[in-house]
Amino acid sequence: MPDPILKITGLEKSFGALKATSGVTLDLFPGEIHALIGPNGAGKSTLIKQIVGEIPQDAGTIAFEGQAIDHLDAADRARIGLARTFQVSQIAPELSALKNVMLAVEARQGRVFRFFRPVSRDLALTDAAMAFLYDAGLGERATMRAADLSHGERRQLEFAMALAMKPRVFLMDEPMAGLSPDGSKRMTAFLSDLRRTAPILLVEHDMEAVFALADRISVLVYGRVIATGTVAEIRANPDVRTAYLGDEAA
Amino acid sequence: MTRESLLNIAVLAGFLAVAIIASLSGQPYLVTLATKAVILGLAGVGLNLALGYGGLVSFGHAAFFGIGGYAAGILASAAQNYEPLMTWPMELAGTTSMPIIWATAVIAAGLIALPIGALSLRTGGVHFIMITLAFAQMIYYFAISWPAYGGEDGLSIYVRNSLGALDTMDPLTFFLIAFALLLLVLALTFMATRARFGLALAMARQNPLRLTSMGVRPFRVRLAAFVLSAMAVALAGALYADLNRFVSPSMLSWQISGELIVLVILGGVGRPLGPVIGAAIFVLLEAWLGHLTDYWQLPLGLVLLLVVLFARGGVIGLLTGRNANA
Numbered sequence: 180m181p182d183p184i185l186k187i188t189g190l191e192k193s194f195g196a197l198k199a200t201s202g203v204t205l206d207l208f209p210g211e212i213h214a215l216i217g218p219n220g221a222g223k224s225t226l227i228k229q230i231v232g233e234i235p236q237d238a239g240t241i242a243f244e245g246q247a248i249d250h251l252d253a254a255d256r257a258r259i260g261l262a263r264t265f266q267v268s269q270i271a272p273e274l275s276a277l278k279n280v281m282l283a284v285e286a287r288q289g290r291v292f293r294f295f296r297p298v299s300r301d302l303a304l305t306d307a308a309m310a311f312l313y314d315a316g317l318g319e320r321a322t323m324r325a326a327d328l329s330h331g332e333r334r335q336l337e338f339a340m341a342l343a344m345k346p347r348v349f350l351m352d353e354p355m356a357g358l359s360p361d362g363s364k365r366m367t368a369f370l371s372d373l374r375r376t377a378p379i380l381l382v383e384h385d386m387e388a389v390f391a392l393a394d395r396i397s398v399l400v401y402g403r404v405i406a407t408g409t410v411a412e413i414r415a416n417p418d419v420r421t422a423y424l425g426d427e428a429a
Numbered sequence: 430m431t432r433e434s435l436l437n438i439a440v441l442a443g444f445l446a447v448a449i450i451a452s453l454s455g456q457p458y459l460v461t462l463a464t465k466a467v468i469l470g471l472a473g474v475g476l477n478l479a480l481g482y483g484g485l486v487s488f489g490h491a492a493f494f495g496i497g498g499y500a501a502g503i504l505a506s507a508a509q510n511y512e513p514l515m516t517w518p519m520e521l522a523g524t525t526s527m528p529i530i531w532a533t534a535v536i537a538a539g540l541i542a543l544p545i546g547a548l549s550l551r552t553g554g555v556h557f558i559m560i561t562l563a564f565a566q567m568i569y570y571f572a573i574s575w576p577a578y579g580g581e582d583g584l585s586i587y588v589r590n591s592l593g594a595l596d597t598m599d600p601l602t603f604f605l606i607a608f609a610l611l612l613l614v615l616a617l618t619f620m621a622t623r624a625r626f627g628l629a630l631a632m633a634r635q636n637p638l639r640l641t642s643m644g645v646r647p648f649r650v651r652l653a654a655f656v657l658s659a660m661a662v663a664l665a666g667a668l669y670a671d672l673n674r675f676v677s678p679s680m681l682s683w684q685i686s687g688e689l690i691v692l693v694i695l696g697g698v699g700r701p702l703g704p705v706i707g708a709a710i711f712v713l714l715e716a717w718l719g720h721l722t723d724y725w726q727l728p729l730g731l732v733l734l735l736v737v738l739f740a741r742g743g744v745i746g747l748l749t750g751r752n753a754n755a
Binding site for chain 2: 231233252253254255257258262263265269270271272273274278279281282283285286287289290291292293294295296297298299301304340344
């Protein structure tokens with residue numbers, strides 16, 4: 180078995196008396212989709228925020244490609260290859276779709292403090308950004324203001340930006356949220372291919388999508404991982420069924 | 430060409446025409462008025478980089494306006510009084526050369542803006558407004574209480590500083606100098622906002638969380654905008670001291686910070702020429718209404734109220750429609 184690209188060990192996080200993350204140990208291997216499921220308030224988003232460095236953990240360690248990254252801030256972690264998509268699409272509404280992605284390209288190149296050359300004439304930047312927009316299926320909308328995009332298109336824009344970072348790992352917080360059944364199907368097909376680009380840690384409520392996509396599933400309840408396994412193992416696990424899945428998975 | 434670019438060219442040509450016609454028809458007062466508008470417009474263009482493009486509502490930019498003014502005043506008065514500027518660690522003489530004064534003003538303001546920005550940008554929203562105000566007030570009271578450079582009375586510059594062989598005391602010549610610097614700074618900010626930096630600054634304003642998740646710290650981008658903005662405002666301050674041939678702590682007062690914000694909002698936040706149009710309106714209202722009544726700021730307040738309520742893009746937004754720089 181190859182080494183995990185992301186390895187989380189004994190992670191703890193409390194907000195006052197509330198234990199949001201409790202001894203979470205989790206890993207992500209190259210080429211896989213590892214889905215993280217759990218009821219509302221189980222601490223899934225809090226876990227993602229700790230992995231990307233948005234909030235610090237109280238204890239435990241996060242290792243990326245064998246190196247602890249606990250001392251790195253969110254911007255550093257993004258630069259070494261952790262790309263995140265948000266539950267609510269995070270975009271610059273007044274900029275065009277293309278410029279949103281161009282900024283992701285320029286950030287990856289690490290050349291932000293350039294004051295003279297207009298970006299619109301920087302073909303290396305516009306062409307690269309355009310290619311990522313087409314990869315995410317949004318090429319036709321390049322010149323539209325991001326604010327004028329539909330909900331589903333903003334989600335695609337998020338993915339174009341994440342792709343432009345050429346990440347080593349994707350961390351996705353509910354990419355299916357708010358999509359139409361049709362949109363969910365297309366997103367499922369897209370994510371299924373995406374695991375070959377980089378492995379995905381996927382927080383998702385849409386069980387149909389999770390069961391279709393996940394190579395492994397971890398179940399989080401009250402901040403604690405109560406089970407990790409393949410789709411079949413998780414479906415058969417009695418603890419998981421009582422705690423979370425209920426009749427839905429029967 | 431968009432309507433906004435046409436309007437921009439018309440405004441700049443209008444400034445030039447007013448100054449030249451006023452000069453030819455023997456109305457130096459009007460030329461001086463136009464010069465004042467150009468200089469305040471330049472300061473507004475500087476503030477706009479932080480406030481408009483960066484979304485950083487600084488209520489302390491009078492500090493940089495005043496620092497520019499004092500750079501001009503201190504260097505010039507030392508030269509005119511044949512006193513050394515300092516004797517330790519080395520003897521340094523004053524100067525009346527405009528380019529050296531401008532460079533000193535810009536560099537001094539940049540160096541002071543760096544720590545002020547670094548501390549202020551750790552906060553946001555109302556706290557940012559208050560902490561920038563607090564820093565400016567500290568500098569204001571320092572200028573009042575320090576007797577070496579005139580204290581409360583300020584410093585006089587007997588003759589305008591020099592630029593090559595030009596007669597800077599001629600109103601039209603001085604107008605053209607200020608106008609050229611305005612064009613230069615406009616061109617630089619126009620470029621910067623369209624370059625890679627401008628894209629990052631737009632994201633820092635619209636969605637700092639996304640910028641971070643791309644691997645860029647919004648703090649650094651904002652700090653760069655804050656410092657550059659301060660430098661442009663200081664250049665305007667140096668010109669303003671030369672225009673009045675006088676600098677006093679009033680240039681550092683919070684009223685100036687407020688007036689600069691008013692200019693930017695009046696003309697159009699985040700529009701390249703917004704502050705210039707705002708400055709023209711401000712100076713015209715002050716000249717015409719100030720002639721009639723001491724309470725000229727009341728109608729100004731009404732105009733501002735109308736702009737904020739009904740024309741979010743300022744006067745430029747009103748004339749050209751919504752923001753087109755997507």
